[in-house]
Amino acid sequence: MIKYLLVFVAVLGIGWILWQLGVEFQTAQELNPLASEYVRGSTSDLNMPNAVTAVVVSYRGLDTLGEVTVLFLATAGIGFLLKRRKRSAGLEIDDTDGAANVPVCDESALAGLEFDATGTTDPQNNLSNSLGSLSNSAVKTRTEGSEILKTGANMLVPMIVVLGIYIFTHGHLSPGGGFQGGVVIASGILMLIMAETRFHLSHLLLHISESLSGLAYVAMGLAGLILLGVDHFLDPRYLLAGQFLALFSAGAVPVIYSLIGIKVGSELASVLASIQHEGEEL
Amino acid sequence: MILLITGMLLILAGIWAILVKKDIIRMIIGFTVVDTGVHLLIVAIGYVKGGTAPIIDRAVSTADASFAGMQAISKVVDPVPSALVLTAIVIGLAVTGLMLAYAVRLNKATGSTNIDDHEEQKW
Numbered sequence: 474m475i476k477y478l479l480v481f482v483a484v485l486g487i488g489w490i491l492w493q494l495g496v497e498f499q500t501a502q503e504l505n506p507l508a509s510e511y512v513r514g515s516t517s518d519l520n521m522p523n524a525v526t527a528v529v530v531s532y533r534g535l536d537t538l539g540e541v542t543v544l545f546l547a548t549a550g551i552g553f554l555l556k557r558r559k560r561s562a563g564l565e566i567d568d569t570d571g572a573a574n575v576p577v578c579d580e581s582a583l584a585g586l587e588f589d590a591t592g593t594t595d596p597q598n599n600l601s602n603s604l605g606s607l608s609n610s611a612v613k614t615r616t617e618g619s620e621i622l623k624t625g626a627n628m629l630v631p632m633i634v635v636l637g638i639y640i641f642t643h644g645h646l647s648p649g650g651g652f653q654g655g656v657v658i659a660s661g662i663l664m665l666i667m668a669e670t671r672f673h674l675s676h677l678l679l680h681i682s683e684s685l686s687g688l689a690y691v692a693m694g695l696a697g698l699i700l701l702g703v704d705h706f707l708d709p710r711y712l713l714a715g716q717f718l719a720l721f722s723a724g725a726v727p728v729i730y731s732l733i734g735i736k737v738g739s740e741l742a743s744v745l746a747s748i749q750h751e752g753e754e755l
Numbered sequence: 756m757i758l759l760i761t762g763m764l765l766i767l768a769g770i771w772a773i774l775v776k777k778d779i780i781r782m783i784i785g786f787t788v789v790d791t792g793v794h795l796l797i798v799a800i801g802y803v804k805g806g807t808a809p810i811i812d813r814a815v816s817t818a819d820a821s822f823a824g825m826q827a828i829s830k831v832v833d834p835v836p837s838a839l840v841l842t843a844i845v846i847g848l849a850v851t852g853l854m855l856a857y858a859v860r861l862n863k864a865t866g867s868t869n870i871d872d873h874e875e876q877k878w
Contacts, residue, residue, distance in 0.1 A: 480774040484767055491763040498759060501803045501833070508801075508833040515834075516811055524809035524831065528838040540842045547849035554856040648810060652845045737845060744852050 520714040521645040521723035529650065530726050530733075534694065534707030541687065541736060548740045555747045618668040626668035633661030641734030645723045651730040655737025662742045666749050674746040679739045686735040693729050758799035765792030779858045779868045783851060790847040794840045801836030809834040 504512065515527030529537050618626070641654025665672055697708040709729060715722030765788055772785030809831040862868050 477775070480771065483774060484771050487770055488763070488767050491766065495759055495763060498756075498800070500756060504803055504831070504833060508835060511834055512809055512811075512831060522811040524811070524834040525837045525841065528834045529841065533835070533838060537842060540846055543846055544849050547846070547853045550853045551849075551856040554853075554860045648808065650841070652842055656845060656848070741849070744849070748852075748856075 516717075519709065519723050519726065520717055521726060522718060523645050523647065523650075525648075526645045526650055526726065526730065530645075530729050531707065531709055534729075537733070538690070538694065538707070541690070541733060544737065544740055545683075545687070548744055551744050552747050555750075617670055623668045626664045630661045630665050633664070634658055637661065637734070637738065641731050642720070642727060644730040644734075645726045646718060646720070651733030652737055654734040655739075655741060658734075658738035659741035659745060663745050666745055674742060674749075676743065676746065679743045679746065683736055683739040683743065686732045686739070690729060690732045690736065693725055693732065697725070756799075758795055758802065762792045762795030762799055765789070765795065768792075777870050779861065779870060780855075782870070783854045783858065786854065787847070787851055790843075790851075794843060794847075797836045797840050797843075801833035803832045806830060806832035808832070809837065 503509075511528055511532055512524045514532070515521055515524040519527050519531055521527060637654045637656075637658035639654075640649035640657055641651045644650030644654070662674070666674075693709075694707040697705045697711055700711040701708050707729075709723065709725035712724040712728070714724055721727065769785045769787075769789030769792060772788060773782050776782050776785065807830055811831075858868055861873065865872060867873075
């Protein structure tokens with residue numbers, strides 16, 4: 474009871490803070506000076522119609538680099554948490570968290586709890602498996618996708634991937650860009666994973682495309698630094714501005730946004746791959 | 756204004772879910788609800804009365820690109836909050852995936868996603 478009261482007080486307090494924001498707030502009648510400078514600059518300076526892309530890739534390019542880094546770290550964390558332990562010849566788990574696992578499996582063996590043997594070579598784990606023989610999620614098999622899902626996936630996945638590529642290459646002209654296009658590609662790969670049980674993404678290929686696109690993104694930023702001078706990091710104007718509304722216009726923006734698209738797509742695909750392989754024998 | 760109030764209510768509902776619910780999956784759902792509320796709040800702050808998306812299309816642009824930009828300033832919303840939310844949605848997806856991966860790992864280790872079964876995690 475006292476807990477609910479405390480939670481209620483906490484929610485009320487946060488509500489009061491938000492209310493302070495709300496009563497002061499008035500919908501703006503016109504753009505503030507910074508935003509109008511961005512909108513004007515995206516057409517006259519960078520030669521592209523999409524002001525949001527101008528902000529993401531150029532004006533706040535360093536923020537975007539940081540966000541891509543956050544995305545990479547989250548992906549790396551997922552891969553670390555859901556990592557499959559390889560069957561080793563010895564009886565030892567040579568993982569970093571192997572030491573933390575041993576007391577847990579003792580406990581679960583005694584309590585007869587379900588314990589998923591992530592390192593099945595360990596004799597204690599085998600013991601806990603035989604004792605707590607409720608179920609073992611490591612040996613469960615995924616059900617095959619239905620005929621409709623399989624046929625639909627075969628037909629739709631190429632189109633979804635092409636749509637994703639279209640979205641991130643046209644990020645400077647129309648609504649969309651690297652982040653959205655990458656998510657669209659990853660959703661196509663999710664459909665493929667759901668439809669086919671034997672579909673395996675090549676981790677090596679994902680790692681290579683992710684690393685190379687990230688490296689090329691930083692290189693594109695550094696090229697601005699080298700070609701245009703200091704305080705021009707991630708400035709896309711070292712390539713030709715081109716014709717307004719053409720595909721190859723706005724300097725390096727389409728290139729940078731395509732690289733971001735490849736990076737986001739391969740990162741989210743590797744998240745899906747690690748979730749898929751989790752709980753399956755490799 | 757409606758957008759702002761909806762965002763605030765979503766934030767409060769999400770915080771309620773994070774603090775009250777016992778199941779870790781439900782707490783993660785609470786986090787995503789807070790995420791959505793914050794996105795709505797940021798978009799609402801960037802809204803300009805009667806504004807449209809900050810993309811200068813062919814109808815607005817006549818011949819001169821910079822003239823089109825001058826015309827567009829009176830018609831579009833603030834592009835900066837839109838850009839922030841655009842990246843925040845993708846980051847939110849990845850962070851939700853990270854939380855779910857942690858929940859899966861915890862479930863594997865102890866066979867439970869109830870927060871009361873993890874007393875040792877308390878400070």
